[in-house]
Amino acid sequence: MNSLNKISGTEIIQMKTEGLLTAEEVMQDCLKQVDVREKTVKAWAYLDGDLALKNARIIDKNKKSGRLSGLSVGIKDVLDTFDMPTQMGSSIYKGWQPTTDAACVNILRNAGAVIMGKTATCEFAGSFPSLTTNPFNLAHTPGGSSSGSAAAVADTMVHAAFGTQTGGSVIRPASFCGIFGYKPTYNIINRAGLLFAAENLDTIGLMARTIEDIDLIASVLLNRSLSQTPDENSQPLIGVAKTHLWNEASPESRTAVENAVKELSRFGAKIVETKMPATFTSLTNVRNTINDFERSKALSWHAAHHQNQMSDNILKQVQNGNSISWDQYRAALEHAESARASVDAILKPLDFILTPSAHGEAPKGLASTGDARFQGYWTILHTPTITLPTHSGPNGLPVGIQIVGPRYGDTSLISWAKWVTKIVSV
Amino acid sequence: MNSLNKISGTEIIQMKTEGLLTAEEVMQDCLKQVDVREKTVKAWAYLDGDLALKNARIIDKNKKSGRLSGLSVGIKDVLDTFDMPTQMGSSIYKGWQPTTDAACVNILRNAGAVIMGKTATCEFAGSFPSLTTNPFNLAHTPGGSSSGSAAAVADTMVHAAFGTQTGGSVIRPASFCGIFGYKPTYNIINRAGLLFAAENLDTIGLMARTIEDIDLIASVLLNRSLSQTPDENSQPLIGVAKTHLWNEASPESRTAVENAVKELSRFGAKIVETKMPATFTSLTNVRNTINDFERSKALSWHAAHHQNQMSDNILKQVQNGNSISWDQYRAALEHAESARASVDAILKPLDFILTPSAHGEAPKGLASTGDARFQGYWTILHTPTITLPTHSGPNGLPVGIQIVGPRYGDTSLISWAKWVTKIVSV
Numbered sequence: 040m041n042s043l044n045k046i047s048g049t050e051i052i053q054m055k056t057e058g059l060l061t062a063e064e065v066m067q068d069c070l071k072q073v074d075v076r077e078k079t080v081k082a083w084a085y086l087d088g089d090l091a092l093k094n095a096r097i098i099d100k101n102k103k104s105g106r107l108s109g110l111s112v113g114i115k116d117v118l119d120t121f122d123m124p125t126q127m128g129s130s131i132y133k134g135w136q137p138t139t140d141a142a143c144v145n146i147l148r149n150a151g152a153v154i155m156g157k158t159a160t161c162e163f164a165g166s167f168p169s170l171t172t173n174p175f176n177l178a179h180t181p182g183g184s185s186s187g188s189a190a191a192v193a194d195t196m197v198h199a200a201f202g203t204q205t206g207g208s209v210i211r212p213a214s215f216c217g218i219f220g221y222k223p224t225y226n227i228i229n230r231a232g233l234l235f236a237a238e239n240l241d242t243i244g245l246m247a248r249t250i251e252d253i254d255l256i257a258s259v260l261l262n263r264s265l266s267q268t269p270d271e272n273s274q275p276l277i278g279v280a281k282t283h284l285w286n287e288a289s290p291e292s293r294t295a296v297e298n299a300v301k302e303l304s305r306f307g308a309k310i311v312e313t314k315m316p317a318t319f320t321s322l323t324n325v326r327n328t329i330n331d332f333e334r335s336k337a338l339s340w341h342a343a344h345h346q347n348q349m350s351d352n353i354l355k356q357v358q359n360g361n362s363i364s365w366d367q368y369r370a371a372l373e374h375a376e377s378a379r380a381s382v383d384a385i386l387k388p389l390d391f392i393l394t395p396s397a398h399g400e401a402p403k404g405l406a407s408t409g410d411a412r413f414q415g416y417w418t419i420l421h422t423p424t425i426t427l428p429t430h431s432g433p434n435g436l437p438v439g440i441q442i443v444g445p446r447y448g449d450t451s452l453i454s455w456a457k458w459v460t461k462i463v464s465v
Numbered sequence: 466m467n468s469l470n471k472i473s474g475t476e477i478i479q480m481k482t483e484g485l486l487t488a489e490e491v492m493q494d495c496l497k498q499v500d501v502r503e504k505t506v507k508a509w510a511y512l513d514g515d516l517a518l519k520n521a522r523i524i525d526k527n528k529k530s531g532r533l534s535g536l537s538v539g540i541k542d543v544l545d546t547f548d549m550p551t552q553m554g555s556s557i558y559k560g561w562q563p564t565t566d567a568a569c570v571n572i573l574r575n576a577g578a579v580i581m582g583k584t585a586t587c588e589f590a591g592s593f594p595s596l597t598t599n600p601f602n603l604a605h606t607p608g609g610s611s612s613g614s615a616a617a618v619a620d621t622m623v624h625a626a627f628g629t630q631t632g633g634s635v636i637r638p639a640s641f642c643g644i645f646g647y648k649p650t651y652n653i654i655n656r657a658g659l660l661f662a663a664e665n666l667d668t669i670g671l672m673a674r675t676i677e678d679i680d681l682i683a684s685v686l687l688n689r690s691l692s693q694t695p696d697e698n699s700q701p702l703i704g705v706a707k708t709h710l711w712n713e714a715s716p717e718s719r720t721a722v723e724n725a726v727k728e729l730s731r732f733g734a735k736i737v738e739t740k741m742p743a744t745f746t747s748l749t750n751v752r753n754t755i756n757d758f759e760r761s762k763a764l765s766w767h768a769a770h771h772q773n774q775m776s777d778n779i780l781k782q783v784q785n786g787n788s789i790s791w792d793q794y795r796a797a798l799e800h801a802e803s804a805r806a807s808v809d810a811i812l813k814p815l816d817f818i819l820t821p822s823a824h825g826e827a828p829k830g831l832a833s834t835g836d837a838r839f840q841g842y843w844t845i846l847h848t849p850t851i852t853l854p855t856h857s858g859p860n861g862l863p864v865g866i867q868i869v870g871p872r873y874g875d876t877s878l879i880s881w882a883k884w885v886t887k888i889v890s891v
Contacts, residue, residue, distance in 0.1 A: 145766035229762035235657040263791035336655035340571035365689035447795050
């Protein structure tokens with residue numbers, strides 16, 4: 040059997056359960072892909088092939104088959120792992136070895152997943168990039184800050200990976216790399232063992248090459264059943280949210296949404312245009328206020344002891360954050376809360392919202408990971424969103440569409456993602 | 466000069482700024498008190514006198530005087546410190562040395578506070594007690610889980626201390642030990658570097674012997690000015706919230722509230738009885754659901770690797786948490802959100818709510834730290850609350866009264882706490 044790394048996680052688990060393969064064989068194929076591609080893709084911050092194989096053999100020895108038995112998973116390098124260093128994309132944490140696993144990591148291990156390694160991240164899950172490239176075109180950014188997770192999954196080095204999103208760090212790299220990305224409702228995937236960037240925003244998310252894999256992993260993390268697959272004749276009511284950012288989207292992102300609207304209508308979807316409240320135009324600034332205030336606190340010790348090891352990108356945010364007063368921060372928190380109540384009301388009559396995943400396809404160059412506004416808008420709203428790898432742009436790079444559900448409506452949103460995926464060409 | 470440990474933090478800082486004392490002299494007096502009392506009070510999980518004095522000398526060498534210059538502070542042992550071990554009240558973390566300071570710790574250091582040591586905590590900030598005793602009567606519990614913080618502050622070993630509250634872990638020990646305790650609005654004091662118990666509830670709070678000290682430290686943490694001191698002739702509208710727990714409170718707790726009502730009325734306060742919605746009677750169970758679900762995730766690695774080092778108390782919560790489904794957890798999160806919206810509306814016409822701090826005075830015995838329901842009710846509502854050490858009970862032990870403000874109304878609530886403190890005998 041060849042190229043087990045390319046098969047979907049759900050199929051791998053099925054075959055493992057039927058005794059048709061071992062976790063070690065799966066990991067061997069994943070590592071073969073790494074051998075071929077890692078030199079140029081640079082997706083991993085830490086990857087010890089022997090340790091990954093050892094982790095696979097631990098699963099093979101366990102007679103009780105878990106729901107994720109044999110699945111290979113990459114862990115963004117801001118999440119603790121007891122058996123691998125966690126280096127936060129910062130030389131301040133060079134070689135740092137946590138004592139424990141992050142909650143989300145150990146829950147996957149308990150279910151039989153094989154932790155393969157740590158994926159490259161922007162410094163402190165911010166904007167200063169890792170060396171990772173876009174597997175579709177090495178001259179283009181993979182997006183960030185979960186750069187390595189997106190690139191490794193897209194390049195079939197691993198089946199799935201954790202990302203984290205404070206601005207656009209799950210959805211944008213997933214869109215740029217042509218895979219599925221899922222940012223859950225805020226604070227439902229447990230964050231114990233995550234280095235905080237900005238705690239009122241930080242959300243642990245998932246990336247995979249199929250929506251079924253995301254559904255399965257999320258169901259384990261949240262102790263729920265798989266989401267239902269909607270009938271193909273479903274007639275969902277979809278709100279197209281163009282937001283104030285619509286005119287700043289590249290043609291390829293607007294075309295992707297408009298094309299999806301056409302295809303979904305043909306299959307029975309009812310489409311309405313959803314106007315977002317005028318106060319939502321300030322969500323970008325409000326998110327920046329919360330982000331900078333909280334980052335300046337979370338990195339207080341680092342700035343006091345290791346300022347010379349921090350990038351200008353992050354120092355600017357820390358300095359700005361230190362200048363924000365409680366009154367400004369409080370106003371931002373209250374604005375965000377009130378917007379969340381509004382978006383609950385907007386989503387109530389709809390099955391989901393459809394909107395661009397990102398500004399466009401992945402920009403050329405590795406110095407910036409791209410524009411976070413199209414994702415950050417929903418991050419501060421705490422709504423679950425999923426990017427689907429449905430289209431491509433003028434340079435042949437992937438372009439996603441983003442669907443958004445009401446807070447805590449994650450399971451239903453994943454169901455609708457399955458339905459959309461069947462209809463809109465992936 | 467003698468007994469600098471007994472003077473209020475605000476006065477210490479003033480004298481330090483005027484050159485009337487050094488941080489080292491302050492710390493020497495704090496350590497003298499420890500020498501006399503620690504053998505019986507057992508407030509500290511880690512205290513190295515030489516390191517505490519070294520931390521004081523660092524402040525004395527700094528020519529720029531910070532807003533907290535010379536203040537001695539104790540840190541609950543679930544918050545990271547780069548120069549002292551952090552042991553979580555669990556043998557699993559015996560001798561564990563973090564790399565960094567928690568955000569809240571370094572912010573205080575930057576402002577000139579002297580970190581004295583780590584205070585004893587219940588295992589993982591839960592219910593399995595430390596060895597700490599109540600300084601007023603060594604046969605009685607100091608309350609928990611921030612047991613050492615409350616006992617050390619009450620016993621004048623240290624000027625102030627951090628606690629954390631997931632159920633009742635700041636307000637109850639502060640009430641039992643006869644000091645001020647402040648549980649802020651959820652998620653405004655940065656939690657980077659805190660070991661999570663249950664992240665939708667965990668709130669970092671403060672303990673001190675004067676409300677002015679709490680105001681000052683909070684103002685540094687939040688980058689705000691000091692709260693205003695209300696005119697003595699103010700006529701606040703106070704809602705007395707008896708809640709469904711009122712009849713379960715001991716006579717001394719009910720008497721404390723009723724006595725405060727009388728005294729405040731005499732000084733011009735307008736008093737109304739505030740009926741809480743019927744749905745709020747389930748808040749105790751809803752909090753338990755969120756608590757157990759999240760604890761089971763946060764301690765997933767610990768239970769997998771070190772189950773034999775965990776108490777029955779915490780293992781029961783983990784096991785219960787693992788049996789809670791996503792649908793049950795989601796229902797609890799949504800119930801809590803809806804209750805928060807209701808309490809916003811209830812508090813809108815009021816200046817603050819007055820309610821018992823705890824069931825009563827500290828119970829006898831050290832095996833349990835007491836009933837968390839009177840505090841947990843407000844923890845899940847995310848409202849700021851302050852306990853004031855105003856009364857005493859039949860055994861001569863302290864009994865507090867608790868005041869509650871609207872979310873994000875912390876500064877105003879602290880102002881009212883100053884006003885109440887002037888009127889109700891402390």
